[in-house]
Amino acid sequence: MSEVRGLATAGLTKAFGGVVALDGATVEFQHGKVNALIGPNGSGKTTFFNCVTGMIRPDGGQVTYSGRDITGAAPHRIVHAGVGRTFQLCRVFPRMTALDNVLAAVRPAGLTGLLRGARARAEVDRARSWLTRLGIEHLADVEARNMSWGQQKLLELAGVLMSDPETVLLDEPAGGVNPALLDRIGTLVRELNAEGRTFVVVEHNMDLVMSVSDHIVVFDRGRPIAEGPPSLIRSDERVLGAYLGV
Ligand code: ADP
Numbered sequence: 001m002s003e004v005r006g007l008a009t010a011g012l013t014k015a016f017g018g019v020v021a022l023d024g025a026t027v028e029f030q031h032g033k034v035n036a037l038i039g040p041n042g043s044g045k046t047t048f049f050n051c052v053t054g055m056i057r058p059d060g061g062q063v064t065y066s067g068r069d070i071t072g073a074a075p076h077r078i079v080h081a082g083v084g085r086t087f088q089l090c091r092v093f094p095r096m097t098a099l100d101n102v103l104a105a106v107r108p109a110g111l112t113g114l115l116r117g118a119r120a121r122a123e124v125d126r127a128r129s130w131l132t133r134l135g136i137e138h139l140a141d142v143e144a145r146n147m148s149w150g151q152q153k154l155l156e157l158a159g160v161l162m163s164d165p166e167t168v169l170l171d172e173p174a175g176g177v178n179p180a181l182l183d184r185i186g187t188l189v190r191e192l193n194a195e196g197r198t199f200v201v202v203e204h205n206m207d208l209v210m211s212v213s214d215h216i217v218v219f220d221r222g223r224p225i226a227e228g229p230p231s232l233i234r235s236d237e238r239v240l241g242a243y244l245g246v
Contacts, residue, residue: 005066006031006198007052007083007167012061014047014222021047022058023222030215031066031167034189034199038209038233039219040242045202046088048219049169053085054078065167084165086156088172088202094145098136098155101144102127105159130158135184150181157188167198174205186212210234218242 007029014022021044029035037045051058054075063071065081073081092101103123131137134154136147144152153173160168173185182205189199189212203209209216209230216233218226220242226233233239 004028004031004064007200008064009048009052010062010064012048012051012063013059014044014051014056015059020222022051022061024061025219025223026061027217027224029167029198029200029217031198032193032196033214034193034201034212036209036213036216037200037202037219038204038206038216043219043242044222045219046171047222049085049171049202052078053083053169079163079165082166083169084160084163084167085169086153086160086171086173088175092144092152092156092159095143097141097143098131098147098158099124099127099140101155102130102158102162106162127158127162130161131155133161134158134188148178148181150177150185153177153185154181161192165197167200168192170199170201170203172203173201174203174208182208 009025009027012022012025025044025048037048039045047056050056052063054070054073054077057072061071062069065083068081070078070081093104096104106123128137128140131140134157136151136154136158139147139151144155147155170189174182177185186208189201193199201209201212213230216227216230217224218233218236218239225242226236226238228236
């Protein structure tokens, strides 16, 4: 059992039919830091996130959070353990307002009309303050489907932050986002990290990865092949080989 603080895996394996997606992936993320998980398409990053967050059960190996075995636990238990995540294809309720989306993230039936009393008001205040923090408070009463893609991503993140996760997994936060919002996402990650949150970011945008990360783990064929700070990863031959075939 890992005694590492925060998120770690040992020998994680997962195959889909004959396709090996994870091939004994042993990873220790740096707790309290911004970690990036990079690698070519098909290298197992999404499968890794799905195993770690309880979306799919690994065939073998272990997932631990600060020494606690969370392998195969249900997604809500993993959230309860302190790990939140966003999705590559952004999961928001398109016909609900931004405010209701954020509330629904902590209360599945959490439409504002169903909430009562001081606790409910406190939750609404907290939801509004996350919208403000992410710069989308002016959209509180707008349905998610009428928000831009980048705004929807920020909205999804606001929902994740409602459960106050110690560790946040971001699945391609920059994908399809315009450059102005991209800067905001980078700044937010650094700010939230300075306040004590750990991040693990799967991302293809290397400018964002290099500017935001303290520690980079590189996947190839279902397992890590290199790890280190951006300065080291930038010039690692194995990384260049995995990406460029050189
Ligand atoms: P990445 O996120 O790095 O692009 P994935 O985890 O999506 O990698 O995929 C790793 C490998 O597993 C790929 O070969 C992919 O085709 C395969 N794979 C992923 N999910 C499934 C699935 N649900 N069914 C079959 N094959 C899958």
